Amino acid sequence: MTNIRKRVVITGMGVLSSIGRNVPEFKQGLLDKKVGIKPSEIYSEYFAGAYASEIKGEVDYPGLDPDLITKLDKGALWGYRVGREALEDGGLLDSDLKKKMGLMVGVSAAGTEAYLPFIMNKPEETNLDMVKYSGSYASICPLVASLLKLGGGYELVATACTASPNAIGLAFDAIQNNKGDVMMALGSEPLYIPTFAGFYALKAMADGPCTPYSNQPGMSIGEGAGAVIVEEYEHAKARGAKIYGELLGYATSSDAYHETAPDPKAVGSSWAMRTAIENAGLKPEDIDYVNAHGTGTDANDRSETLAIKKLFGEGTTPPISSTKSYFGHNIGSAGILELIACLVTLPEKKILPTLNFGVARTYADIDYVPNDFREKDVNVFLKNNYAFGGNNSCLVVSTKPGTIKQTEFNPQRVVITGIGSVSSMGTSNSEFASGFTDGGAIPVPREMKVELESEEAKQLPLDENKMLHYRSHMVKPFNARKILRSIDAKKLNNISLYALVALEQALKSADYKVVKTAREEIGMIMGISKGPTNTISRLCESLAPDPNNVRTSEFAMSLMNSIATQCAIAKGIKGYNTTLSSGVNAGFGAVFQGYEVIRQNLQDYMLAGAADEDGPGLAPLMSFGNEGFSYDDTDNSYHVYAKDDKGYVMGEGAACVFLESHDNAIERGAHIYAEIMGYGRCCDHIYFSQNSTPQTMADAINMALTEANLSAQDIDMVCGTTWAGKYATNMELNGIKLALGDHSQSAPLTNYNGYFGFVEASGGLLNLAGVIHGFKDNIVYPILNTTEFSVAGLNYVTANALEIDIKYALVTGMSEGGNCYALIIKKGA
Amino acid sequence: MQEALKNTIDERNIVIDEVKKVLIERLNLYQEPQDIDEDTPLFGSGLKLDSVDATEVVVMLDMSFGIKVEEGTDPSFMRNINQLVDFILERKRATEAAAAEAA
Amino acid sequence: MNGLLALHKQHAKELTSVNGIEVPKQYNDLDKEYTALRHNVALSDYSHYSKLKIEGEEAFDVLDLAVAGDVAEIRDEQTLYTVLLDLDGSIITDVYVMNDDDSYVVLSEHLDDATLMNLFKDRMGEFEDVEMTSLTQSHAIVAMEGPYSWELAQEIYGMDVIGIPFLGFIALDDDTYIFRAGKHGEFSYKVILPVADAEALWKEIEEKGVRYELVKAGLALHELTRLENPYFSPTGSGSVSRDPRELQLQWMVRYDKDEFLGRERLLEKRDEALSKKIIGVVLQQEGEIEAICVGDSVVCGGEEIGKLVACRYSPSLKKMIAQALIDEAYAYAGIDAYAIKTTDGVEFKVNTTATPFINNHSMLINPNENSFVNPDKFRNMLEQLEAKQAEA
Known part of the structure; x- marks a missing residue:
């Protein structure tokens, strides 16, 4: 059976940039060749000769309560502003379509603003409201979804400088799989001191406005935001939408080369372009123009020039130009702003020039469209972006929707043929499995000194020495070399180490080896919540008092994408690569996206994982105001779903699954653990309220059932994964009840968090791993510790393992921001 | 050993120890100070530092020794520990000489 | 032939x-x-x-046990430059270990094929999935x-x-x-x-x-050239010492690696006091001086503090350069108080110095910018810089 890929078009746009605060202004700024890169007042205080493209002065936020504005960080506010403009532009601001509209966000330095006072050693400036609302990395997603009332669920792509184009790619894939007709993709990147300091100390900055490919090398940093409405073509036409362009295809890849430097051989970047063009059903000669990443640094400009020459052949390269010469490098929002810049100028038969072009550098010997607009009728163009760690991304876009032949693909059945985990239950599949029969790991006693004088601190059960005692599920020390052998584990931080150990096991259980001749046939996606917290805190500690002393060696490793890129480097995995830092249960997002990639037959193999490391000690205090953290110092204090909810016990670890097509698995004789039948994702857009809306979870489950072509009665077991607290518990349990109806009274329901603790990003996948391990003997392991449950009328598995025939299992979960996930898997043969 | 020689060696030793200490701390090296010989190369082989680490060495010189490395300085002072130490001592002497002249 | x-x-x-x-x-x-x-x-x-290809699932394990450096540091198309130690923790030879997609090629210039092969065979005992082929x-x-x-x-x-x-x-x-x-x-x-x-x-x-x-x-x-840029040399410094600490070659071993041949003694010796160390010395005066030879004393205030283990005239420096094994207390670079005393009792003042002795010309060349044959490009970065300054 062959599917014709849907046409996906762009039907709304919004921008915020130094050269324009809405799309018409932005367009005029481009046509006027306005350079928004100026001496920076804010950063000149710390850094000599600081230049940046900045959003200066007040920014208005139409439709927002002024009181609320003070509580949110700029990332969320700008995201709201450009998102709103895009909706308005697309005639969707008051549309019912928003209820099912998904949101794909791309950012790099998110969640920074609330903590700046701590970082810069000015705690008196702390805005507690901001910490509460905008204090987590992913908070931009629920905030923008709530403020714009988007209910289709969200993901946060955190691949640094490729984040926003990659987010557009996710929206494209979701539409291909009927997960929505209209989606929003946005990038929002206010500039904060850690990013500025990092690039400055790396000596990557230009002395003035950057001059890509010419004169002195160096980049200019910038800030801004952009949003696009991504819509299925027929849907857009039917509602008479304005259409700006067609997204023909995209690709991402990994250099698998170095933490910061691009591969000088430009293998990954040229492969991303080639694959994106192939995915769009085209050939290099069909490309009329390339909007380059073009940062202006030697490393980028050189390797990108080489990549383009390798792809198109010397002497036959199309015109390329860098829009960063206008408004600098906007990091997470760079790609989306550059795409919009193309979409407002190319239809007028004008190619954006590379501004500030002087004497070409020695290696710069292709057509960079220097300084003046080029009159040319461009239909198909590429939008390149590259990031630290070797994340490459390429979008293939047409300015004339409907003119390029649609591509076809054979939708693949997607199976899980490998699995791995790291947790307090151990570092191998056998330890993990026996952990279930042994009744889980015992959380270890922890303590920390609390010397705060606040009201909240007085509520804490401190002992006479002001010590706070609590428990956590820690990964026991292990000999990484025994498992990873030829990989240098000593260089890795804990979170990357855990991720890599889980990945190694997944590869091993899949009986798959990444070989040199086929590095591009396998990709990976990592789900992240708090990320490399210890590295982040070392980086932040080095910023005060003088941010010139920033620890550059921690800079790249503090980024959320560093875990996936470190894994890719260690194993030589060069295919599709992304990081979804959507918060709690981000691992689900990773599996969903891995599934989409295999389903569309874009890669042969995908690894989807998630990882978490125990933080530098503040975590128990960060939970102030959150219901949920358990201060109980006993072995069995974690009572999931309990009537008398004592809160959660934290855990750390990682999980990973190996995905491939069913046909492929059969052909190579792989053992199939499970088949992915379908998934659903929705969000409740009520971030400012703590009232659950179980219907949101029910919607996600129904979406998964629809895709799986199953009914509630077909579900043989349910595994929930929420951690604690009324909000999450109600949402999950009542959502299951709503979706499964009467069947929820008989379908066995479990939740494995009690075995290994609440592991933020990885918890969902660790539960999934538990379900799959249970498949072997048709066993559902019991919920630990809990005897009385908060929601009645469900068939909880307690006390003893239950032996039943299992065919289909439903795994549910949610994020702290109200994103609901549902996944249906079928037991393997 | 003559007094003057002893002083020269002591002065050098203090700088060597400090350089090793801060390199280990800042670059998360696995070595103990005594495991790093003074002729150990910093880049390529030896300590196997890379271009990112080079910026850390520059920051280290500023933070620990008050030495600002100007753009365009011949980077060969970073070739190994000994050359780094030579560079620090040279700069120190130049500063002392300038101060003496000013006074 | x-x-x-x-x-x-x-x-x-x-x-x-x-x-x-x-x-x-x-x-x-x-x-x-x-x-x-x-x-x-x-x-x-x-x-x-001598060139040896080591393949198989356990190739890594054999190498890991055999060499003192950490083979895990190298990924595909990377090479580890390290040493093989004997049971006494002394250097047998330096080797290159090239990682070719988890197969390895080992290169050694100081051991013949059979000796190199046997050294690895000795370490293969417990492993089965390894295959060794000589490419010599x-x-x-x-x-x-x-x-x-x-x-x-x-x-x-x-x-x-x-x-x-x-x-x-x-x-x-x-x-x-x-x-x-x-x-x-x-x-x-x-x-x-x-x-x-x-x-x-x-x-x-x-x-x-x-x-x-x-x-x-x-x-x-x-x-x-190898004296100007010192490397492990069995006939030069290696003829008087095979101790990584004395040779300032500790960077070629990993003390924190779990297991490899010679590790035990190496770790013991690491804690012992060091009595002598190889350092570089360069004559203060210019010119080639034939009287200076290996074995000559290095003196300080008339007292012998060490001996020359290698010496040559460096055309780049236009001076005599040497490596000397010096009493640890004196073994520092940047000292001008020592002299070489020849067998005839003549003293030549020297400076102790960091090695390499010379600043290699290659360090001035950026392959991405410079060229020897392209007249549009500068031959090296120095010329490039000077041109830029002249322009300004």
């Missing part, structure tokens, strides 16, 4: 047999060879290196070396050559590698290839090398 050797027999000044393999000892005048290596391009035949006879090594060797190599093999980092390599196919590593501080590309292909490559390099003023060179040259 293979074609390349026949060619050498015809053209080289002198041949020598190392590890049982005949290679050129000298092609031209040493001065000419030296200038080419330090300023242009020299072409050499290093086929005398089947493969030649043709080397392009010198500040512009990258440019010549690029002409032959394409632009990816420039992207090869130090100690990196490209596997052209299962049988041919372009390996960037040298023991003299200049750019160096060793092409490891089947013997049958070596003659043609040699000729191609010779031909294409003309405009780089390429000079063919032999092994004798390196007795000098």
